[in-house]
Amino acid sequence: MKFNFFHLMPYPYLPDEYDDFPASALIWPNKHFDPKxxxxxxxxxxxxLEHADQVGFDGIVVNEHHQTMxxxxxxxxxxxxALSRRTSNAKILVLGNQIALRRNPIRVAEELAMLDHLSDGRLISGFVRGIGWEYFNQNVDPNQSRGRFNEAHDLIVKAWTSDEIFDWYGEHYEFRYVNIWPKPLQSPHPPxxxxxxxxxxTMRFCARNHYPYSAVFAPAKVVGKWFDTYRDACExxxxxxDPEDIGFTVPVIVADTDEEAxxxxxxxxxxxxHKGLRLEIPAILNPPGYVTPKSFEGLLRSGVKYFQEITYDELLDLGYAIVGSPATVGDKIEALRQDLGFGAFSGLFSVGDMAAEDVKRSTDLFAEQVMPRFRTAAAGAAAGAAA
Structure with missing residues (x-):
């Protein structure tokens, strides 16, 4: 199993007045941001992120969000x-560029090609549509979300792989000349x-293109249904x-004992x-046209609640977060792996307003005592299969 260190880079310094505010994104004033x-x-x-590379994580993961703390x-x-020259071992996953919100996908193709070289071919390129509210702050019609995403994806892949100059006249983008320099280091392009x-x-899109699919911030039972849908689409x-093409992302806190954790x-x-992911305005979270009727029906049937309605103990019981000693965390991951069938695990170790020393301690315990448990098991299974 592959282990990744995921980061959101939150701004944890919130005044008391935020407790009565309905949303962490789009409308929370930036006067509350202290540049120092x-x-x-x-x-x-x-x-x-650099420390995660040093202690043996397979990947370090960053992502894109706008106008949110x-x-x-x-x-x-x-x-x-910034990470490319300061890390040397882990893959660098961008999960991902919001290509449906970009006016110029060619610029994305160029930047990622450069980063592929700077990272010595360790780049993994994720593409996402962006969250509903980001269509407001980027002034993009959410009804065009899926079409813009698909077209931008096709344009970027062709720009990476074409050896000849070409033009592009699509529904959302027009370019007279596409001829990017440099081309990516990895061939035919970054994963x-x-x-x-x-x-x-999204799952059908991944299956059709043989792309991995990763799920974030949902109850384990719901994620299991998503993974089943993805596997069915692949079939x-x-x-x-492949199990390593199925990724599970979850906040993780490890301490010496279960009680301490x-x-x-x-x-x-x-x-x-309850604070960082607060968004109690449905029209902002899912603007009309952003989600297809069938997908929206699936969300309603899943019974997923607003995060603010779920207690700490429920968050742990439902699999929104994994907290415990190294042995307990390892047991929980193994149980989830057996149940959900994923082969890529991304842990969010800098959780909310966690102090730097606690993040480092949690990261080190996970790297020293949890990851080796799975790698030893995998090595034993591989040796048995070879025998």
């Missing part, structure tokens, strides 16, 4: 540029990953999904789900 604190956070968070990465490619939150259209395309996790898990 922000500067320190960026350097701290880069240190955490729970994720200070409006441009993940800048973060990847493409697509994370999702239950859209059947419809004539192949069986539970106590430590309460504040930070609640901060993440």
């Amino acid at each position: 604190l922000g500067r320190d956070l960026y350097h701290r968070y880069l240190d955490e 729970y994720g200070l990465m409006p441009s993940p490619n800048i973060i990847v540029g 493409i990953y697509v994370p999702g939150t239950g859209s059947a259209d 419809e395309e004539g192949y069986k999904a 539970y106590k430590l996790g309460k504040q930070h898990v609640e901060w993440l789900f």
